[in-house]
Every structure is written in structure tokens, then in C-alpha cells.
Amino acid sequence: MLDIKIIRQNPEIVKKSLSNRGTEVDLEELLELDARRRSIIQEGDELKAKRNQFSEQMSKNKGGSPEQKQEIRQIGERIKVIDTEMKDLELAIDDIIKRIPNIPHETVAVGSSEEDNPVIRTIGGKPGFAFTPKEHWELGENLGILDFKRAAKITGARFCLNWGTGARLERALINFMLDVHTKEHGCTEVWTPFMANRDSFTATGQLPKFEEDLFRTDDYFLVPTAEVPVTNIYRDETLPEEKLPIKLVAYTPCFRREAGSYGKDTRGLIRQHQFDKVELVRFAHPDRSFVDLEELTSEAEDILRKLGLHYRVISLCTGDLGFSSAKTYDLEVWMPGQGVYKEISSCSCFTDFQARRGNIRYRSVQMKKSEFCHTLNGSGLAVGRTLAAILENYQNEDGTVRVPEALKPYMELDLIEPIR
């Protein structure tokens, strides 16, 4: 959420941000509602002050003239009307302002689609194969470690059942990632609820705009990313300044409806309704949150490096940037079987956008007032996609798959062979 004061004082900044993102929001209406709200506050406050004065007089004199009482009663009626209108206005303002995306950072390229995302750096290349590399779903099914057919029977499309070493590989990756982030990057591991309420989803920005992307129960929504429960750990709290940055890491399963992506990545592990992810979350000081973004991104990259995977880093342009984000780096891993780079991590700085929605603050003893802190997060990494990348990159001509050096202690195995 943006600060209404910024919108009031610098509407042109917000307009530019919206046009760069290719989004439409009726700012004029918002400003009109805001002006109306302020004028009505004045009227209401004056009437309330009058009523308070009268009440005070009553308490001292133990009485008042019937005419006075009559007048105050009328004022009371008017206040009720005003308060009702106020509530409507605030709802209307809230509804618009919660649909305004974050303002992109000045270093973000202006562009309209993913075509315009600049590549920041490329690590490794496109390693050659002496044979034609297969796609991971074919490898996985041939090995008997990935079973999409039975998963579809159990649940439906876009689910997967892992067998034996495939299940073990999933778990090994989760443990490996958590170990690296906690032991080498100083993150604190957290284990969270996998469902969250509407307030939490509103704070991180999934609601109200993206409700159709979420699975839900009668009472709660299933988390589409650990960003939601982890960022909300400190909702409505004020953190001591000296504790910043707070670095957390969490493993959660993630649940996404993937509405509107029918026909996209229909095969394999790339786009599932349920997938595992290890997520990095930071609560940062506003003065250095973009430094934190560089650090967080390199922590995510560290996993790819250690696994010996080749990848590139791109910076999302204004048109491709997520709703809550001010700047996002995507890590794209090379998938030789498919012959494409696939997103495997998305690292974002949200500035105070989520913190304002979730009322997450920080203060030091010297500070007179608390301020919103900045929030960041990034996948470190998406586990299913990492598993897919390993299959495609470490495959042998006979369909077996070598275990990356870093995973051997976790797999207690050098080679993934067919399950009979």
C-alpha cells in the first residue's frame, strides 16, 4: 500500500508508475474521495467537540436545559450520519488504494513485458551433451521416481507423486537448502502454518486483487508461498532497530490455482498446484534495503552455484514486476532437456509497501516515532524446479542421473537408477 500523503502531494509520481506498469487505477476518484473524507472529518470533529463540551458541563452541573438537550440530540444524529458516510468513504478509499501497485525503484527498466527484462549476469553457459538430453518428466517417469498419472488419479492435473529416490531427492533438496541458509547465511529457520487468514494475505498483497489464484478452506487460504506466513510473523509489531536486518528462512509447501495459465507448462514439475519451496525473508532498514536485496539474491544464487547449475539473473522491467514489488531479480536456471531458461527464484524488495499494509515497524530509543521497515523475500529455491533442473542437467545417456556433489551426503547415493 502506498502512503495516501504521497498520492495526495505527488500524484504525478504515482501516475507515471502506473503507466510504466501498464496498470489503470482511477486516481482522480481516489483524490476526490480523500478530499471529501478530510472535509467531513472536520465537520464531524467540530460537532463531537461541541458534544464533549456539553457532556462535561452536564457532569459538573448535573443538568442542562431541555432546549440544550434537544440540540445535542440533534447533533448526535448528525454525527451518526457523518460517521456512516466516513465509513463508506474509508472503505471506498481503501478499496482503491489497496489496488495500487508499488512504485518501481528508479533502477528498474521501463518495459511492457518479459521481453524487456534486462539480463544482469549469466553464470555458466549452456553445457553441451554428447547425446540429446531429455526433458525431466520423461526422465523422471522412465526412472519411476515421478508419477504424474497416479497423482492425477489421487487428486487431479498438476500434481505429482514422488517414489523412492525421487521422494528422497525432494527431501534432500529441502534439507540442503535449509542447511546452507541457516549455517552459512545466518538465517533463522521458522516453521509456519500452511494456511493463513485474510488479514495476512492482505498485508503481503495477495488480497484483495488475486483471490482467484488461491486455494481456500471455509475459513482460511492455503499459502501460495511462505512469504505470507513468514512476513506476517511481525504484523502489527514494532521491531528494535538494532535487530535489523532480521533474516528468516522457511520451508513450506505452496498451493496455487494457476488460474489463467491453462496450457502453459502442462507437463512436468514446472507449474504444479502444490510444490515445495524454501523461502528467504528479510525485515530490513529502509536505508539499506536495496543492499539487502543484492545480498538475498546472492544467497539464493549460492544454492544454484553449490548444485553446479547454470543460470542467469534478470531484472524484471516495470511491465513484468509483481504487484507489491519495487524491484525484482529472477534467477533462471538452464534446462538442457527443454532447451530454455526457467525461473527458479524470484527475489524482491517491497520497500514499505507490505509493511504499511501489515503495520510492521521498527524504532530505536533515539527515534521519536517508529517507522515502517522494509520487507524482502526470495525463493531459495523452488524445490520442484530444482529437482527438475538436476534431472535434466545431470542425466546420462542411459537415463540414469548423477547426484550433485553437494547432495551426496543427503542422498547417500551417487547415481539415481531406475526403480524396478
Next chain:
RNA sequence: GGAGAGAUGGCCGAGUGGACGAAGGCGUUCGCCUGCUAAGCGAAUGUAGGGUCAAAAGCUUUACCGAGGGUUCGAAUCCCUCUCUCUCCGCCA
């Protein structure tokens, strides 16, 4: 699922219709004092919105005692609904 108890400031805790933004204590900050430390003394100490101001400070006003409604000239206090926490019983992984 059934029966009870509770939710007050950074924390503990008082407060059953007006003098309560809220006693008292703890903590924190500033100052004083004590030849160090501890103790002691004095003062300050919530948040958010609006108005005034070029702006800050200041001044002023409104709201906030789990959330939302109601009664009343006036609600932390009375009534209703909801949420959460705790205890007991039942059921169950």
C-alpha cells in the same frame, strides 16, 4: 461438540455511567546525588487521523481499554454479536 473464565498502555495490574488517555508498580529516557557499583531523589514516557503552519516545532481537535454494533447528553464500565486465549468434560490423529 458441551460448560465456564478472561482480553486494559512496552510489561504487570487497578478501574461497574461523568473529574479516565486511564491509579499503582515495573521498565525506559533525561537530570541530580552518592569518591566505584548498587541504591536514592526529581522529571518525562502511547498511537493514529484532521486543522493551523512554506515546513518543522508548537498549538488545537477527534478517535483508540480484543473487534463490530446498540443504549445514553455522556461508555473501559451497561446490552448484543463476533474473534482470540485459558480451564474442565466429551470425541479423535
